[in-house]
Amino acid sequence: MQMTLTINGESHSVEAPAASLLVEVLRDQLGLTGTHIGCDTSQCGACNVLVDGAAVKACTMLAAQAHGSSVTTIEGIGSEAALHPMQAAFRDAHGLQCGFCTPGMVMAGLEIVRKHGTKLTPELVTHELEGNLCRCTGYINIVKAIVAGAAAMETAHA
Amino acid sequence: MRDFALHRPASVSAATAAFAGTDGEAAYLAGGHTLIPAMKSRLRMPDALVDLTGLGLSGISRDGDRLWIGATTRHADVATGATAIPGLACLAAGIGDAQVRNRGTLGGSLANNDPAADYPAAALALDAVIETDRGSHTADDFFQGMFTTALAESEIITRVGFAIPQQSSYAKFRHPASRYAMVGVYVARHAGGWRVAVTGAGPGVFRWTDAEAALNAGTDTAGLVLAADDLNSDIHASAEYRAHLCGVMLKQALATLA
Ligand SMILES: Cc1cc2nc3c(=O)[nH]c(=O)nc-3n(C[C@H](O)[C@H](O)[C@H](O)COP(=O)(O)OP(=O)(O)OC[C@H]3O[C@@H](n4cnc5c(N)ncnc54)[C@H](O)[C@@H]3O)c2cc1C
Ligand code: FES
Ligand code: FES
Numbered sequence: 001m002q003m004t005l006t007i008n009g010e011s012h013s014v015e016a017p018a019a020s021l022l023v024e025v026l027r028d029q030l031g032l033t034g035t036h037i038g039c040d041t042s043q044c045g046a047c048n049v050l051v052d053g054a055a056v057k058a059c060t061m062l063a064a065q066a067h068g069s070s071v072t073t074i075e076g077i078g079s080e081a082a083l084h085p086m087q088a089a090f091r092d093a094h095g096l097q098c099g100f101c102t103p104g105m106v107m108a109g110l111e112i113v114r115k116h117g118t119k120l121t122p123e124l125v126t127h128e129l130e131g132n133l134c135r136c137t138g139y140i141n142i143v144k145a146i147v148a149g150a151a152a153m154e155t156a157h158a
Numbered sequence: 159m160r161d162f163a164l165h166r167p168a169s170v171s172a173a174t175a176a177f178a179g180t181d182g183e184a185a186y187l188a189g190g191h192t193l194i195p196a197m198k199s200r201l202r203m204p205d206a207l208v209d210l211t212g213l214g215l216s217g218i219s220r221d222g223d224r225l226w227i228g229a230t231t232r233h234a235d236v237a238t239g240a241t242a243i244p245g246l247a248c249l250a251a252g253i254g255d256a257q258v259r260n261r262g263t264l265g266g267s268l269a270n271n272d273p274a275a276d277y278p279a280a281a282l283a284l285d286a287v288i289e290t291d292r293g294s295h296t297a298d299d300f301f302q303g304m305f306t307t308a309l310a311e312s313e314i315i316t317r318v319g320f321a322i323p324q325q326s327s328y329a330k331f332r333h334p335a336s337r338y339a340m341v342g343v344y345v346a347r348h349a350g351g352w353r354v355a356v357t358g359a360g361p362g363v364f365r366w367t368d369a370e371a372a373l374n375a376g377t378d379t380a381g382l383v384l385a386a387d388d389l390n391s392d393i394h395a396s397a398e399y400r401a402h403l404c405g406v407m408l409k410q411a412l413a414t415l416a
Pocket of ligand 3: 099
C-alpha cells in the first residue's frame with residue numbers, strides 16, 4: 001500500500017505491504033540503518049524513534065500507522081561533523097561500549113527531556129529508561145550521559 | 159507477519175462496516191501493543207485490520223461524578239490528564255514503559271482483558287461504565303475471565319466512565335522483566351462503600367469481597383488472607399506467594415490513598 005511519511009523533515013512516499021513495520025521501512029527501504037533491531041519483541045528500545053515528537057518502539061508500530069506523521073530517527077538529530085548535544089554527551093561520558101543500544105538510548109534521552117525538561121536527576125532518568133536495555137555498560141554512564149546531554153541542550157538553546 | 163488489508167475509517171459506523179465486510183478474519187487495531195506482537199508470533203493472523211485511531215475517540219472529560227476517557231486515549235495521556243482520579247493517573251503512569259505508554263490505549267487494554275493487565279483493576283474498583291457502539295456494560299459484567307469480555311465480535315468500545323471516588327490507589331508488584339502485574343490491587347473508597355479489585359493473581363480480574371467487607375465494617379484488614387486455591391501458579395510465582403502478595407499490595411494501596 002501507499003503511505004506518506006515525513007522522515008527527518010523530508011516527505012517520503014513509500015510503497016510497502018500493510019504488514020511492514022516502521023523499523024523495516026526505515027532500515028530496508030530508506031536505508032536509515034541507525035535505528036536498530038535488538039529484540040523485535042518490544043523489550044529493548046534499540047528501535048526507538050520519535051513519532052510526532054514522542055518516543056515509540058519502531059518494531060511495534062506499522063509503518064502505515066505513521067502515515068501522515070513526522071518521524072525523527074537518529075540520523076535526523078545530528079551529523080558526524082555536528083553531533084547533537086545528547087550524542088556528544090554519550091561520547092564524553094563513555095555512555096556506550098558496543099554502541100548497539102545507543103541510538104535508542106539517545107532517542108529515549110530526548111523523550112525524557114521532552115517530558116521533564118533539561119534539569120534531570122539520575123533517579124528520574126533511571127526510572128524513565130525502563131524500556132531500554134543495554135547489555136554492555138551497566139547503565140551508570142548512560143544515565144550520566146543523559147543528565148549531561150539534557151543540561152547541554154539547555155545551554156545550546158540559551 | 160502475514161500481510162493483511164488495512165482500513166482507516168473515519169467514523170464508528172464505517173469501522174463496523176469494514177469489519178463486517180471482511181472476507182475472513184477482521185480485527186480492530188488501536189495502539190497495536192498487544193495485537194502487533196501477537197501477529198508477529200502468528201498467534202493472530204487477521205485478513206484485515208480496522209484502525210480505530212481516526213474515529214475521534216480520544217480525550218478526557220469530567221461529567222458530574224464520572225470521569226470519561228475515550229477508548230483510543232493513550233496511557234501517557236491518562237497519566238497526565240486523569241487528575242480527577244490520582245490513583246488512575248498513577249496506574250496509567252506505571253503501565254509498561256514510556257514508549258509503550260505513548261502507543262497503548264485504554265480501550266485496547268480493556269478489550270484484551272489480559273489477566274495481568276492494570277486497567278481492568280481500575281475499571282472494576284471504579285465501578286466503570288464501558289460504553290460501546292451498541293450500548294453499555296458495567297465493569298462487573300464486562301470482565302469474564304482470561305482474555306474474555308462481554309463484547310460481541312465487532313463491538314467497539316467508544317469511551318469509559320470511571321466513578322470518581324473519594325479516595326483511591328493502586329499498588330502493583332511488577333514482574334521484573336515484563337512489567338505486567340504479578341499482583342495488582344486497586345482500592346477505592348466511594349460514598350456507597352469500598353471496592354477492591356485484584357489483577358494478576360487469578361485467571362481474570364476479580365473483586366476481593368472480604369477486603370471490601372472489612373473496610374466497610376472498619377475492621378482491621380491486616381490479617382485478611384485470600385484463598386490460594388483459585389489463584390495462578392506458574393514459573394514466576396506460586397499461588398501461595400500470589401495470595402501473600404495480595405495482602406501486601408492491599409496494605410500498600412491503603413497506605414497511599416489519594
Ligand atoms: C513491552 C510491553 C509492556 C507492557 N506492559 C503492560 C503493563 O505493565 N500493564 C498493562 O496493563 N499492559 C501492558 N502492556 C500492554 C499494553 O498496555 C497494550 O497497549 C494494551 O494492552 C492494548 O492496547 P492497544 O491500544 O495497544 O491495543 P491493540 O493491541 O491495538 O488491541 C488489543 C485488542 O483489543 C482490541 N481493541 C482495541 N481497541 C478496541 C476498542 N476500542 N474496542 C474493541 N476492541 C478493541 C483489538 O482488536 C485487539 O484484539 C504492555 C505491552 C508491551 C508491548
Ligand atoms: S527491537 Fe524494538 S524494542 Fe527491541
Ligand atoms: S553499549 Fe552495547 S548494548 Fe549498550
